[in-house]
Amino acid sequence: MGLALIAVSLMIGFGALGTAIGFALLGGKLLEGSARQPELAPMLQGKMFLIAGLLDAVPMIGVGIAMYVLFVVVPGLPA
Amino acid sequence: MTATQRQQKTALATVKPPLLKIYGLQCIVLLVASGFTYSINGVVAKSLLIGGLISVLPNAYFARQVFKYAGAAYAREVNQSFYRAEAGKFIATVGLFAATFAMVRPLSAVAVFSAYLVGMLLNTLLVAVLRNPGAR
Numbered sequence: 001m002g003l004a005l006i007a008v009s010l011m012i013g014f015g016a017l018g019t020a021i022g023f024a025l026l027g028g029k030l031l032e033g034s035a036r037q038p039e040l041a042p043m044l045q046g047k048m049f050l051i052a053g054l055l056d057a058v059p060m061i062g063v064g065i066a067m068y069v070l071f072v073v074v075p076g077l078p079a
Numbered sequence: 080m081t082a083t084q085r086q087q088k089t090a091l092a093t094v095k096p097p098l099l100k101i102y103g104l105q106c107i108v109l110l111v112a113s114g115f116t117y118s119i120n121g122v123v124a125k126s127l128l129i130g131g132l133i134s135v136l137p138n139a140y141f142a143r144q145v146f147k148y149a150g151a152a153y154a155r156e157v158n159q160s161f162y163r164a165e166a167g168k169f170i171a172t173v174g175l176f177a178a179t180f181a182m183v184r185p186l187s188a189v190a191v192f193s194a195y196l197v198g199m200l201l202n203t204l205l206v207a208v209l210r211n212p213g214a215r
Contacts, residue, residue: 038151071180
């Protein structure tokens with residue numbers, strides 16, 4: 001039970017961390033690109049939206065698996 | 080309408096993909112797949128529907144938040160709305176998965192994850208194919 005909870009914490013925590021790092025890099029590049037070439041800002045936003053969908057796909061699946069472990073594999077958490 | 084608002088509206092029209100079309104198409108694909116599977120196995124059909132909805136609903140929220148602002152003059156706001164949208168999407172996904180696995184019985188976990196994965200891929204594909212020519 002304890003190990004399962006640690007596993008779930010790691011899955012959610014590292015998923016969030018990975019997404020956060022990815023988005024921080026993406027956001028930084030968007031600001032940089034918009035400052036360098038303002039006329040390209042709308043195009044960069046569209047591309048960022050596309051990449052954002054790909055970026056968080058894998059961490060989200062990890063989060064889903066964490067919820068599966070928490071509620072199906074190890075049910076009946078102590079109150 | 081001020082010049083800045085007009086500029087903002089033009090930038091949004093240039094960059095915003097047809098969100099209603101993208102998420103409407105996803106819902107149609109989901110309903111068709113679920114309806115087709117229902118005649119074979121009701122539990123799998125229900126699981127497919129739930130998995131697909133877990134993918135579509137947070138993504139729709141994300142897209143709605145992201146395209147509130149556009150243009151170089153609003154780069155800071157665009158960035159902030161991206162961060163807010165991502166946090167909301169993450170929380171919504173965690174909540175929906177938790178609610179599904181805690182409350183829905185019987186459930187096919189493989190069908191839920193398959194539908195979720197296909198939903199994510201379909202979302203990326205539709206955004207890439209249907210996005211505004213001005214945003215390419």
